[in-house]
Amino acid sequence: MNSIFSKIISLILCLSIFVCTVPAFADDTLYDDTLTHAFDVLFQLGVFSEKDIQAIDPEAKVSRGEFVLAVTNLIGAEGLSHNEGMQGFSDVTASNKYYNSVMVGASLGFINGSGDGKFKPNDKITASAAVKILVSLLGWDDAAQSKGGYPSGYFAKANELELMDGLSFGYEESITMRDVIILLYNTISADILVIDSISGDSVSYSVNDDGILAQYRGICKSTGKLLGSDSVLLCSNERPSNGEIIIDNKVYSYTRNNSNELMGMFVEYYYDKDDNIIALVEEYEANTVKIITTKDIVGYSNNKYSYYDGNKIKNINISKDADVAYNGSVLSSFTTSFLVPANGQVKLIDTNSDNNADSVIIDNYDIYVVKGADSQNEMIFDKYEPTKILDLKKYEAYYITDDLGNNLNLSELNQNDVVSVAASFDKSVVKILYSNREFEGKVTAITQNGKSIIVNDAQYDVSASALSEAAKIKLGKNYIFLLDIMGNIASIISSEDSYRWGYLIAARETRGLDKAVVIKLFGEDGAMHYFEVRSDIILNTEKTELQSLYNALLDGNSKVQSGIVRYRFEGDRLIEIDRDVDNYYTGYNPDKTPLKKIRWTKSASAFGGKIAVNEATKYFALPIDDDAQDDEYQIITTSYFKDNEIENCISAYRENTDSHIADVIVTYAESFETSIGQYAPIRIVEQIVQAIDPEGNAGIKIKFAGGEEAFVKDNNVLNGVKSLDNPDVVHNLVCGDIIRFSRDANNLIKAIELVYDRVGKKVKGDPSVNYDDVWGVRVVLANVYSKENDNLLITKTSLDTPGITVPYSDVETLFANKFTIYKCYVSRGEYVVEEGSVSDIYDYKTMGASHSKIVVSTTDGQPRNIIIYQ
Numbered sequence: 001m002n003s004i005f006s007k008i009i010s011l012i013l014c015l016s017i018f019v020c021t022v023p024a025f026a027d028d029t030l031y032d033d034t035l036t037h038a039f040d041v042l043f044q045l046g047v048f049s050e051k052d053i054q055a056i057d058p059e060a061k062v063s064r065g066e067f068v069l070a071v072t073n074l075i076g077a078e079g080l081s082h083n084e085g086m087q088g089f090s091d092v093t094a095s096n097k098y099y100n101s102v103m104v105g106a107s108l109g110f111i112n113g114s115g116d117g118k119f120k121p122n123d124k125i126t127a128s129a130a131v132k133i134l135v136s137l138l139g140w141d142d143a144a145q146s147k148g149g150y151p152s153g154y155f156a157k158a159n160e161l162e163l164m165d166g167l168s169f170g171y172e173e174s175i176t177m178r179d180v181i182i183l184l185y186n187t188i189s190a191d192i193l194v195i196d197s198i199s200g201d202s203v204s205y206s207v208n209d210d211g212i213l214a215q216y217r218g219i220c221k222s223t224g225k226l227l228g229s230d231s232v233l234l235c236s237n238e239r240p241s242n243g244e245i246i247i248d249n250k251v252y253s254y255t256r257n258n259s260n261e262l263m264g265m266f267v268e269y270y271y272d273k274d275d276n277i278i279a280l281v282e283e284y285e286a287n288t289v290k291i292i293t294t295k296d297i298v299g300y301s302n303n304k305y306s307y308y309d310g311n312k313i314k315n316i317n318i319s320k321d322a323d324v325a326y327n328g329s330v331l332s333s334f335t336t337s338f339l340v341p342a343n344g345q346v347k348l349i350d351t352n353s354d355n356n357a358d359s360v361i362i363d364n365y366d367i368y369v370v371k372g373a374d375s376q377n378e379m380i381f382d383k384y385e386p387t388k389i390l391d392l393k394k395y396e397a398y399y400i401t402d403d404l405g406n407n408l409n410l411s412e413l414n415q416n417d418v419v420s421v422a423a424s425f426d427k428s429v430v431k432i433l434y435s436n437r438e439f440e441g442k443v444t445a446i447t448q449n450g451k452s453i454i455v456n457d458a459q460y461d462v463s464a465s466a467l468s469e470a471a472k473i474k475l476g477k478n479y480i481f482l483l484d485i486m487g488n489i490a491s492i493i494s495s496e497d498s499y500r501w502g503y504l505i506a507a508r509e510t511r512g513l514d515k516a517v518v519i520k521l522f523g524e525d526g527a528m529h530y531f532e533v534r535s536d537i538i539l540n541t542e543k544t545e546l547q548s549l550y551n552a553l554l555d556g557n558s559k560v561q562s563g564i565v566r567y568r569f570e571g572d573r574l575i576e577i578d579r580d581v582d583n584y585y586t587g588y589n590p591d592k593t594p595l596k597k598i599r600w601t602k603s604a605s606a607f608g609g610k611i612a613v614n615e616a617t618k619y620f621a622l623p624i625d626d627d628a629q630d631d632e633y634q635i636i637t638t639s640y641f642k643d644n645e646i647e648n649c650i651s652a653y654r655e656n657t658d659s660h661i662a663d664v665i666v667t668y669a670e671s672f673e674t675s676i677g678q679y680a681p682i683r684i685v686e687q688i689v690q691a692i693d694p695e696g697n698a699g700i701k702i703k704f705a706g707g708e709e710a711f712v713k714d715n716n717v718l719n720g721v722k723s724l725d726n727p728d729v730v731h732n733l734v735c736g737d738i739i740r741f742s743r744d745a746n747n748l749i750k751a752i753e754l755v756y757d758r759v760g761k762k763v764k765g766d767p768s769v770n771y772d773d774v775w776g777v778r779v780v781l782a783n784v785y786s787k788e789n790d791n792l793l794i795t796k797t798s799l800d801t802p803g804i805t806v807p808y809s810d811v812e813t814l815f816a817n818k819f820t821i822y823k824c825y826v827s828r829g830e831y832v833v834e835e836g837s838v839s840d841i842y843d844y845k846t847m848g849a850s851h852s853k854i855v856v857s858t859t860d861g862q863p864r865n866i867i868i869y870q
Helices: 004-013 033-044 064-075 099-107 128-136 142-144 152-160 176-189 211-215 464-471 545-550 715-720
Strands: 192-197 204-207 220-228 246-248 250-253 266-271 278-282 288-293 297-301 302-307 312-328 344-350 356-364 366-374 377-384 389-391 397-401 417-421 429-434 437-446 452-455 458-461 478-483 489-494 500-509 516-523 528-533 538-539 542-544 564-570 573-578 580-586 598-601 618-622 650-654 664-668 682-692 698-704 709-710 736-742 749-757 775-788 791-795 811-815 820-827 830-835 852-857 864-870
Touching: 033 176, 033 266, 033 278, 064 099, 064 128, 064 176, 064 211, 128 142, 128 152, 128 176, 142 152, 176 211, 176 377, 211 220, 246 573, 250 791, 366 489, 464 489, 500 545, 500 618, 516 545, 516 564, 528 573, 538 545, 542 545, 682 830, 709 715, 709 749, 715 749, 749 775
Parallel strands: 312 356, 397 429, 538 573, 618 664, 820 864
Antiparallel strands: 192 204, 220 246, 220 266, 246 250, 266 278, 288 344, 297 302, 302 312, 344 356, 366 377, 366 417, 377 389, 417 429, 437 452, 437 478, 452 458, 478 489, 500 516, 500 564, 516 528, 538 542, 564 573, 580 650, 650 664, 682 698, 682 736, 698 709, 736 749, 775 791, 775 852, 791 811, 820 830, 852 864
C-alpha cells in the first residue's frame, strides 16, 4: 500500500484531526510505514505537545530531559505527582521545564540521574540510558540485572520485550527522535511486571500484558474494522450520533474527524474505561486500498469491478459479504445502478489480504455552482439551473467540509463556490464537499462534443453543470475555471469580470491639464501593470473621485501604501482596487524584516500547520525594496519553498475572514539560501541537459538519481565547480559525480561543491572508515571487503594484493538494506545511474577488488546512499 507517512500527513494531519499544529518534518522520505504509524499513535496520545511538535526533526539527537518528558507524557505525568520532600537533582530546579517529569521518574524509580547528584537534562541521551529507563519503567530491573546488569542485561531484556524492534544502535550511541518514536511505540505493547502483594520479605509479582497505558492511564489497545460514523454507515446498526463511531458493531465516543478517511478499514485504536477513543489510526499492514473514479470504471458484474489502469483493463473482486455504503448509507443489496456512480468514485478496501474487497464505499456527486446559500431555510441555489435547489431540510443530517476536511457552516458558502453533493438514497444524510480549486488560463482547444477543454496545454473534462457555459467559450480568450471534487470544470468565469490579486507598488499624479493617477501594480499573472486612471474608480468598495484618489492611496507618512490588493480591470482601464484584505498571519515587520519562520509541508498543503493553502492560492516573491527592478518581482509555485528543507518567512492574506485558506502567500527575497550549509543535501548526478526552467527561462537542468531536478541559471555556478585534485581547475560534471549544493528558494542552484569525482575516483576530504567518525555529512569511497546477506564490512585498505586479510580495526560494518542504493555503470557506451539493490553489491572475497568499489554517504551516522560503481 502507499506510504503511511503520506497518508497521515495528507489525509490525517491535513484534515485537522488534531486541534494543534501540523508537524513539519525535515524529510518525509526518511519515514517508513512503521515509524509513521508509531508517530501518529504517540501524537494522538499526547506524547508530544502542540508547542513542541512543530520543531520535531527525526534526525535530531534527543536530550535526557526531552526523553524523560516524552516518557512521562506517555504514562500521563499530569496525573502523577512526585514524593513530597524527596531529594531531587542539583541541576534540575523547580523552574526547569523538565522538573516535574524528572521528579516523577525518580519517584517511580525509573531514573537515577548520572550518579553525582545531577541529572544532566541537556546532555544527549545514550541508547543505554534510554533502554534502562524503559526497562525500569516496565518493572523488569531485577530480570535485567540477572542478565548482566547495565548496559548489556538491560539490552538483553529490552530485546526480549521487543522494545528495539526496527532499531539498531550501540550502547553509547546518542539516539535520535526517530529512535525515541519507535522505542516509545514498542513500549506501549510490552509486558509489564507488577507487584501483586507484599508479605514480610516475600513479594509476589505477575506479568500484565495489558501494558503500560492500562497500568498508568486506564487506556486499552485494540484493533477492529471501522464500520460507521454519523455521516457514513457500512453496517446495519443504527446510525451513531455526532461524536460516535462504530468499530466491530460496538459504539465508541470519538471526537476527531478522521474517521471517514479510515472508514471500512482495519484500525488500531486506544480507548478508556468509558469507551472514549483516545487515538485512532489505520492498521497499515492490514489494509489494501484502491480508489477508482467514474471515468476509469468500465463496469460492474459478477461481484467484480472492471476499470482502466492506464491503457490496461484490470479487475477487482468484491467479497460476497462485503460491507457497502452508497453516499453515506449502508447498501444491503448490490445493484449496478448504485455501484457504478455517474460522477464520483469507488473506494475498495481489502482488510484481510484475500484479494477481495470487503469494504466498498461509493460516492456519487451532484455538482452545484452556488448562486446563493440560505442558512435560515437551509437551501443551496444553483447558479446555472434556476430550478435546481438543494433543500437540506429533507435530510436528517448534513455536513459541509472543505478540501482539508474542516467543517463549514452553510453561511460560509459564497457565490460561485463549487460544492459536490453526495445525498444518501434513504434521506438520512447528505455530504457537501466544498472545493475551492481555481485556476486561470487561455483556452486553446475544445473537443468536438464540448465535454473537454484544453487550457494551458492541459485537458479538463467539463461537468454536466458547466456544459452550457462551456458552449459560450471563445478560443484564445482567458477564463477563470473552478473545479469540482473530481477535478472536472464546474464553473467558468470570464477573467475580465473577476477580481485578481496583486501587489500595489507605487502611484504618482501626472502634471498638467490632462490629470491622471498612474498606478504601478504587480499582478498574479506575473506581469507588471501600469494603469493610467483618468476617471473615478472604486477604492475599498467606495466610489472615489479621481481628484482625491492619490491622497486616498497614501499612508500616514504621505507615502503610497504598498501591499497586497484585489483589483479589477477591463482592457487597459482600472475599475477597482480593494486594500481591505485580511493579513491574518504576519511574518514580516512593516520594514520587511523577518518576524517568524515556519516550514512548508508539501503533503499537508500547509505552512507550519497554521497556514493552509489550496490550488487557488497565489504566491508572490517580492524584493525588499519597493524601488527594485521589475524583474525582481516574481509569481512562484510551491516548489519555491523546498518541501521541509528550510524554514520560510511568509505573510498570509485572505479575502474572507471566515476562511482558513490563504488566498495569497507573500515572501521576500532575503529568504534565499546563499551558501552551502553544514547539512546541504548530497545528490548523485544522473544527467545534465539544457532546458527551460519553471519560469520559462533557458538554463541548465541537473537531474539527480531518484528523480529530483534543479536548475542552474548562471554559468558561473558551473564554472565554480573545482577539481578535487587542483582547486584552480574547473571540474566538468558528469554522470555519477556526487555533489552538494545550495539553491535559492526558487530551486535555482547558486553554488556547487564536488564531493566525489567519478572519473578520478576521488572523494572530498577523504574521510576515514572509522565508526567513531560519523557525525555531520560524510561521504567515503570504500571497498566491500566482506558481505553476509545485507551486512557489509567496508574498508579503505587497498585490496590489490590477492588474499589480503583486513584487521577489524580497519573495517566498518553497515547494513546495506537501510540505505538507498544506486548503481552507476556503462550502457551503450554511456554512463547511467539507476536504482539498485543489495544483490548488486559484490565483495572482495568473492569477486575481487575491481567489483567491490562503493561510495557511502551518511548524515550524523544515519544511512543515506550507497552508490555502486561497476
